[in-house]
Amino acid sequence: MIVSFPPPLRLCSSFLCTNPFLYRHGSIPDRGTTSKTSVCLPAAAVVAPFIKDGALRINGREALTGVPENVVATYPLADSPAAFLGAVSDRKDSRHVFKLGVLRNHRLLCLFRFKIFWMVPRWGTSGSDVPFETQMLLLEVTDDLAVDGGPSRTSHDPTHYILFLPVLDGCFRSSLQGNSSDELEFCIESGDPATIESQFLESVFVNYGEDPFGLMKESMMWASSKYREEYLALLIKCYRLCVKKKRQVEVVYWLTIISIFQLAIPNLLLQKPGILDWFGWCTWDAFYFDVHPKGIEDGLKSLSEGGTPPKFLLIDDGWQDTRNEFQKEGEPAAEGSQYGARLVSVKENYKFKGTTGGGSTGKTTSLKDFVTYVKETYRIKYVYCWHALMGYWGGVDPDAPETKKYNSKIVYPVQSPGNHSHLRDLTMDCMEKYGVGMIDPSKIFEYYDDQHSYLRSQNVDGVKVDVQNVLETIGSNNGGRVTLTRRFHQALEKSISRNFKDNSIICCMGHNTDSIYSSKVSSITRASDDYMPRNLSSQTLHVAAVTFNSLFLGEVMMPDWDMFYSLHYAAEFHATARAIGGCGVYISDKPNQHDFELLRKLVLPDGSVLRAKYPGRPTHDCLFNDPVMDGKSLLKVWNHNKLTGIVGIFNCQGAGLWPSTKVQSTAMLEETYLTGHVSPCDVEYLEDVAGDGWNGDCAVYSFTDGSLSRLPKNGSLDVSLKSLQSKLYTISPILxxxxxxxxxxxxxxxxxxxxxxxxxxxxxxxxxxxxxxxxxxxxxxxxxxxxxxxxxxxxxxxxxxxxxxxxxxxxxxxxxxxxxxxxxxxxxxx
Known part of the structure; x- marks a missing residue:
């Protein structure tokens, strides 16, 4: 621990949770003096990770055996249960794979990229269960045997957790993977043959604690480049101050901490976009590329007349001015050829020029005319427009008169070998085939500023920025993937700050750690692959993937659950997930195809939504169970409101298979009826909601049944669900x-x-x-x-x-x- 004199000053658990910036995404509540053990353990109980006799030991627990001699551990601070792992090679290269040691006999949860843009979870018990491109690995440690260097253990010890986070190490990006010998490895690469190195000292962050949610939160403070430098500087200053002042000035100490921290990062004290608290409608699944003003007005009109007025409109792909040399008029289009199109102007295309908006609009001559009309007519508060990180799927046209100034050139993406181990992505295949018009990095801010200032002039309030992971494939001759990503994100966020209020950006297709750790201020990111209304097997996968991805993503951004159809066989499954997800709620219904009875359970008459406080995450007892394919486990999700908790229970079994999975489920698309339980203790940190004087009793209200029960904190109710069924329970502490x-x-x-x-x-x-x-x-x-x-x-x-x-x-x-x-x-x- 940093501060060794009593009482323990929980810098991570107490201060960091109360700081307005670090807690802006509400990942876990302020635990105060009742915090579960995580990063800041009492000094006497902490043994930092160390390598001895070929084993990695963390606080007396053996995490890895057979650790090679070239693996090294470095420590961010003394007396902390955290360390960075790295390795040294005898050669310099742009890509290395290092063995870390053998991993066996621990239940594990990992989040890995099953295709270049998206993560999903995977479960197992050994190193061979860890897929390529793993970006988070959580181990459950239940043995009660002490090993050398650790305090003695008893059979009454609680379960502990060890977390591995591969991070950015200079210009290199790391990921985890396992091999057939159960060895855990880390792959570290620059993405540029000219960017080479042989020594890596801070490639994988490893940490230990009793509370998996607190462990994740506090570890991300260290691992993320968003916070590391500022956080380390803060801790050093606070430590020196405490040593100097001892205990006589604790009040001054805490005030000084807050003052120092706010001075360190004032540009990061940002507000969440207002769209999160208002019902929205997105044009994508309503029209796909064929979006047009008349259709947009039809959708807004039908939703408003039904009593669930949208206040947020997202005009998705299809509004921009592009040229596609790979689609010839009168000829059948090849599959995916639409992704070869390139941007020729920052302005709208012909569909939004010289068109009739409908109603009393008369003739509209610009995007501004149309946006202003729908805002005034349907009282829309926010209008966002879609664009790709590189302008469009195929980038920016190098020869178009309006885009020549960005000095773009056609490059052909090259994926990491780790990506080739999983599913191919059609959009990336097309970009590899047709090339991407890559904007000159020195001109990237100019492009973003031109695009966003033009949209602002058209009365547009923000943007959704898609296809973000493409940067990892075009880092060659640009200093590598990490360097390029940092440069683009810095320019993007600078433009957002300059041109829009309210930090108005939704990030999308950005599930690599290059983007996650390089993003400084963006506060919303899509948390899973697309909602696919016509894909029968993807409905349960979507809900389960977002829930588990939110463990990781929810610590640095607000996870976005994507749109859904309100009139659909799985509509209530998705609607209840959005209700507990803490996310914005928006649909993509076709005009006049709505289930208003369902929508009125999500949307108030004024268009606002009752959004939960934090990212919805799996309950403690679900972390190491596969809710999609093990045939027996229900998915449970927890969250808070200001004065209540909420638990959602979902039967995701029998309706889909995880991608990149060798095991085939016999229950696929079969009726799977499961029974589980719901309890007040499913809601983490419920005592923080209750406040002082709570004895643990709760009122438990079942939305589905309309029933009310009184339960002690450890009491439970049985819950039975069929496949694609869900139930929500409000958990209210009785005072x-x-x-x-x-x-x-x-x-x-x-x-x-x-x-x-x-x-x-x-x-x-x-x-x-x-x-x-x-x-x-x-x-x-x-x-x-x-x-x-x-x-x-x-x-x-x-x-x-x-x-x-x-x-x-x-x-x-x-x-x-x-x-x-x-x-x-x-x-x-x-």
Whole structure:
């Protein structure tokens, strides 16, 4: 530990969670003094990772055996359970594969790229189960045997976790992989034959803790280039200050920490885009490349008339001015040839010029006319437009008059051998075939600034930037993949900051660590492969992949779950996932093809959504179970609202196969009926929601059944689900306000995330009566657990009728439409 005098000052667990920037994505709540053990263990209990007798040992636990002599460990700080692993070669090269040691007999979860743009999870027990292009590896360590150098263990010890994160080491990028001998390896490469090295000292970050979620959060603070330099400088300054001042000035110490940190990175104290809290509609699955103004207006009109008005419009691919030399008029197009098109102008194409917008628009002559019209007519708050990181799929046309100034040249992507070990991607195959018009790196900011300033002039509020991982394939002669990625992301984010408010960017197709660790300020990223409405087997995979990817991605960005169809056989499966995902909610319905009954469970009449606070992640007991292919495990996802928890349970079995999987499931596309359980303890850090004085009891509301139960924290309810079924449970801590009154708000009971409607609960009393005040938003049926029946209830100071079920202690009343916010007062006799 850094600070050795008592009491332990939990720099990672306490300070980092309360810092407004580091906690901007809400990855885990502030644990304060009740934090589970993660990075900052008491000094007496910590043994840093070390290599001895051919074994890597971490806090007395053996992680790897047979560690080669060329593997080295370096330490960011003394008395920390964390280290960087690296290796030394006798030759310089642009790509190396180093063995780290044998990995056996630990349950493991890894996230790997199954194709160049996207990650999925994989489970196993040994090194041979770790696929190529693994970017996160989490081990469960359950043995109770002490080894040399570690404290003694007993059979009552909790489960521990070891985390491996391959990171960026200078101009090189590392990834993990296993071989048939169960050896864990790391591959480190520059992507440029001219960028070579032989010594790598900080290639894989390894850390240890009892809480997997806290471990992930705190490790990402070290591993990500977003934070490492600033964080290390901060810790050193804080350490020196503490040594100098000792314990007499703890208050000044904490104030100084905050001051130092905010001065270190003021440019990173950024706001999340406003689109996250409003219902959206994307044009992609509605029109694909054939998007046009009339269709957009038809979609906005039908959604608004149905009572679920979108406030966010994303005009996806199809609006830009491009040229495609590989598609000849009158000839059948070859598969994928559309990805050979190149950008010829930053302006809109003919479809958005000189067109009739519909309704009372008359003739529109520009993208600005159309965007302004739909904003005014349908009260749209935000309009985003799509573009690729390199302008378009095929890049920028080198010869077009309007794009010549960017000095683009046609290059042909070269993928890493690790990518060839998994699935091919059609878009990348086409880029390899047709080439990419790569903008001169020295001109990349000029392009972004031109593109974004033009969109801003057209009343557009932000962008979705796609095809980001292409940079790793064109690093040759450009200093390598990491150098090129850093340069492009710096230019991109500078342009976003200059031209748009609100950090208005959605990143997409960027699941390599080059992009993840090089991005400095972007705050939303797509968390899985595309939603594919016509692909029967992808529905469950999508939900499970996003959930597990969010363990990793959710620490540096807000995971985006992508769009979905509201009128679809798997619509409710996707809708409930978005309700618990903490993400923005947007659909891609074709005009007049909507399920408004479903949408009204997600969207309030004003177009806002009840978004959970954090990225939705798998519950603790699901981390090492395959919810798609093991035939027995349900997927459980947890999240918080301001005053409640929420758990979603999904049956993903029997409806799909993970890509790059050798094992074939016999339950594929068969009815799989499974039983599991839901418990208040599924919600991590629920005590932070409850506050002081909570005894662990919770009101558990089942959205599907409409039932209310009271459970102790370790109690549970059985849950049975068929394939592609899901259930949501609101978990509300029951607080005692006096000897008679115990109360817990449920929220809007007809909304998937009912507890998201609750903003605050207060209590007041005098000699004659007690008063509970609940502030919230939305309308409809409000519910709460109440140990006794109130005398009267009011909504915004008006007495209203209410119902009370003595058997379940469920209090309900109806909140009328018309106001955005409300206050309920429940009066009780003393």
């Amino acid at each position: 005692s306000y006096n000897q008679k009154i115990q109360f817990a708000p449920i929220g809007l009971m007809k909304m998937y995330n009912s507890g998201g409607a609750i903003e605050a609960v207060d209590f007041a009393s005098d000699l004659s009566q007690c008063l509970i005040l609940i502030n919230g938003k939305g309308c409809g049926s409000f519910g709460a657990y109440s140990s006794i029946k109130p005398k009267i209830c009011t909504i915004n100071s008006t007495v209203e009728e209410f119902m009370f079920d003595h058997n379940s202690s469920l209090l309900t009343l109806i909140i009328p439409e018309g106001g955005e916010f409300w206050e309920i007062c429940a009066f009780f006799e003393v």
